[in-house]
Amino acid sequence: MKENKLFSPVVQVLSLALVLWLLGSGLTAGLASAALPAAPVLDYPVNKTFNGTADFTDLTSDISRVSGLAQGSIAAKVRTSSGAAVKTIFSLSDTKDPSSNMSLTINGGSLYFENRENGVYATKLNSPASSVINDGNWHTVVLTVGSGGTAMYIDGALSVTDASTSFFPNVKTPDGMWIGRNADNGGGQWYYAGDIALVQVYDKVLSADEALAVSTDRALAQSAMTASASSFQTGNEPVKALDGNTGTMWHTLWSGTDTTRELTLNLGGAYSLSKLTYLPRQDSSANGTITSYEIYTSADGTTFTKSVSGTWANDKTLKTAVVAANGVRYVKLKALAGTGGFASAAEIGVYVPGGDGTPPSPGGLSAKATKSSEVYVSWNDSAGATAYDLEADGTVISGVTSPYLHTGLAAGSTHTYKIRGRNSRGTGEWSAPVSAATLTGNAFKTVPTALFGPNMFGSAGYRIPSLFTTSKGTLIAGIDQRIPGNADSPNDINFAIRRSTDGGQTWNSIQVLIDYPGSGYNGASVIDSELMQDPATGTLFALVDHFPGGYGFGQAKAGTGFDANGNKILTDNSGAAYTLRAGGAVYNSAGAVTTYTVRDNGDVYNGATYAGNIYLKTGIAPESLHEYGTSYLQIIQSTDDGLTWSAPVDLNAQVKADWMKFMGTGPGNGIAIGSGPHAGRLVFPVYYTNTGGYQSSAVIYSDDHGKTWKRGESPNDGRVVNGAVLNSQTLNVSTAQLTEDAVIEVAGGGLKMFMRNTSAQKRVAVATSSDGGATWDDNVTFDAALPEPYCQLSAVNFPDLGDGKRRVLFSNPASTGSRTNGTVRLSEDGSSTWAYSKVVTPGSYSYSSLTVLPDKSIGLLYEGESGEILFTRFNLDWIKTP
Secondary structure, three states: OOOOOOOOOOOOOOOOHHHHHHHHHOOOOOOOOOOOOOOOOEEEEEEEEEEOOOOOEEOHHHHHHHOOOOOEEEEEEEEOOOOOOOEEEEEEEOOOOOOOEEEEEEEOOEEEEEEEEOOEEEEEEEOOHHHOOOOOOOEEEEEEEEOOEEEEEEOOEEEEEEOOOOOHHHOOOOOEEEEOOEEEOOEEEOOOEEEEEEEEEEOOOOOHHHHHHHOOEEEOOHHHOEEEEOOOOOOOOHHHHHOOOOOOOEEOOOOOOOOOOEEEEEEEEEEEEEEEEEEOOOOOOOOOOEEEEEEEEEOOOOOOEEEEEEEOOOOOOOEEEEEEEEEEEEEEEEEEEEHHHOOEEOEEEEEEEOOOOOOOOOOOOEEEEOOOOOEEEEOOOOOOOOEEEEEEOOEEEEOOOOOEEEOOOOOOOEEEEEEEEEEOOEEOOOOOOEEEEOOOOOOOEOOOEEEEOOOHHHOOEEEEEEEEEOOOOOEEEEEEEEOOOOOOOOOOEEEEEEEEOOOOOOOOOOEEEEOOOOOHHHOOEEEEEEEEEOOOOOOEEEEEEEEOOOOOOOOOOOOOOEOOOOOEEEEOOOOOEEEEOHHHEEEEOOOOEEEEEEOOOOEEEEOOEEEEEOOOOOOOOOOOOEEOOOOEEEEEEEOOOOOOOOOOEEOHHHHOOOOOOOEEEOOEEOEEOOOOOOOOOEEEEEEEEOOOOOEEEEEEEEOOOOOOOEEOOOOOOOOEEOOEEOOOOOOOOHHHOEEEEEEEEOHHHOEEEEEEEOOOOOEEEEEEEOOOOOOOOOOOEEEEEEEOOOOOOEEEEOOOOOOOOEOEEEEEEOOOOOOEEEEEEEEOEOOOOOOEEEEEEEEEOOOEEEEEOOOOOEEEEEEOHHHOEEEEEEOHHHHHOO
16 A cells, blocks of 8 residues: 655554653653653543544533633544545534634645634645545644744644634634534534544644654553453463564464453553554464454453454554553453454554654555565655664664665565664664565566555546556556545546556556546546457547436436437426537427537537536536436547547447436456457447346447447346346346446357346356357356455456466455455466465455556556555466465
8 A cells, every 4th residue: 555655654642641640750660751742721532433424522611721722732633534625623613603613624635724703714724735644544633823823743744834823712702612523603514534533732832843742652661561361372371462572472262262352451550542553473374363353441450441443454464553542551452353263462562642752663564575586665754754774684774765675585585574763863663573475486466556546636536447458568547537536426527547658667647538527526427437449440449437417326317318310318407308419509309400509518508608518417507408317328439559539429329228227337348359250349348227226237349340339138138036037127126136247258259247246145246148248148157256245346368378278367355245355366267267366455455457468467457545546567477376
């Protein structure tokens, strides 16, 4: 996962009042001295996930404690993936006015602060686009306001400043204060979406050192703690989780009789906590790796309060849980789920807020083997660090930068790494170690590169990758550019590509190919691309779904949007129908030409007067005529290897039936059949819904190089379920739904289609065709080797290597639940069986697209962590390595 390089994602917390008292009382012996500020005036350990629509914490009763603060600071610990506008962390407001408030928010992924009275802004401050914090990681944010102006810090690093000196008194008569929302005379608004661990208000302007201190954690000495557990196997006692040795561990009874699975730590004193870290067992087994947890805290060891809960990936990496709690002497980690039904821990770390000015331990340390002789090591920048030391196999290498390529290694050898930061105040702590084993033979896999991601190229989000290799060897990566955020249509979504002419080593900047009018979630859109090339002509095709503003999958009306003569249907606000004809002329339902004309971009003119745009949502003035409210299958083409593209052409009149509501792409790739009676046929996977909203997979195909297209039948047509013969038009049983699909060629020029589906079997549905997709065998099967969590999938043929093997590649989230465990599979018998598989990432993995490059390496573009669209390249040997 690519991290924001300006700010450290090291988990921090801000609950400082008790720790300061402890420092003064001498009860925190052994803690490093820290440049901590005075105790906050308000201290709220929230530990809450907010749903973005209604959740908030009311602080109104505490207004009198802060309303007079003319200077001071607000600090918060937050985590979100939302790219939406104005999500409130903390707000003070006069609810009698429409616009009197002081609010610290996240706006489009950036930190934003405004202070206004009766609509007049005293402060309006936004962090730069390079410092977005909606990456799904925890961040500490600090706002300071004083005689020197306003400043905002993110993870201890100064982000932006302003000359304004206005603070709480600028809102004259406040009557409401909240965490998680704002309110005005219209009621609640700007509800936060995500997690807030803690919010604090100080009556002083925090210095840069103090902002860094409240953003940094310090580990409590493990030697001062003791441990007990609900059970342990002899040799795997609880103390082994506190011995500083990653080669030992605590493990519950091997008999599996312990279903409580708890480890309790006595901290040896009372502390304010910031986080807990968990290092799973580091040997070859996964048994006991905790994947779902709860953390409880207690002052007396008897009464415990649940502070947080969550999930961790099932791998060997260091895990973190934010815990904002005061007066804690005991911490209990409860494993709700662990591999094999057990619980284990190599090491547990407990942290308190406040650093000593040295850089915090860098987060995100990762080591990935890329070849048999090298390991790619990367980490996230640490706030305040001016240099880094990398320990590689016990040898310290100074002055390194991320990423670092460790070369000259032996094939199949294992290597261990740690990282620490340095600055003028000294050397920070080492990170937890990570290890990686080099590959063997000729196997290779590149480190994933983010081609698209939140706030790249001016868009809050991206989704739905498509990837294709042209006959000239150019890689084309297609994407939904979802401008306001990652929601499906209705939304302002463009179709865009990036091109690479060197096998994915470098990429050109983004090319926006289709951009319909409208903005925000009311904008017109194109969504879900598919790419293909005609090998006979070299023409590239991109197939997309188009919706007018206000419409999407769930809103699409039945119909094609065209009359019997192929003319586009338009409607006015009364529902009267018109048709759009050659030259932009508009005819009424009586067949008479009107005074309206429509230009190529959809702009409507009534005579010489602008009268709106057919693609905009109803209600946006001026308005007159609108595109019929359904989905449109559209195609564009390129004859110069993807450098330039044509305008969109509608295919609905050719391939969509009047009874269909939605018709859309696979999405991913189309194919050109290479052999058999239908050699040269161009095939695009599609799916559609009937008037009841039920889904059926199919293909559209062209036998004249893309000039005209036909739709084949669906595997649902003629299929027998529970004794009934199905028909996609009348389909009304949810267990029979077949949706997003991918197609490959099988022996003899036939087709095989892999389908996302709603079957309770949670396996990929499969159908075959012997007539190029016109019809399908009646028997739909479910491949037991392909788990399916209701997610799009990708399948492609691999070129013939002359050894008689028919190779097929397949990718999807190999799960029956969440979209995780992204896996690539290889079949060498035409997809009858899947002999090899390799996990690309155990974490978040959704839509994907595969392609084969001219050198027989394999490209994969997939949706990964934090909304990033990642590209990686590997070879068959990598898939086949154990």
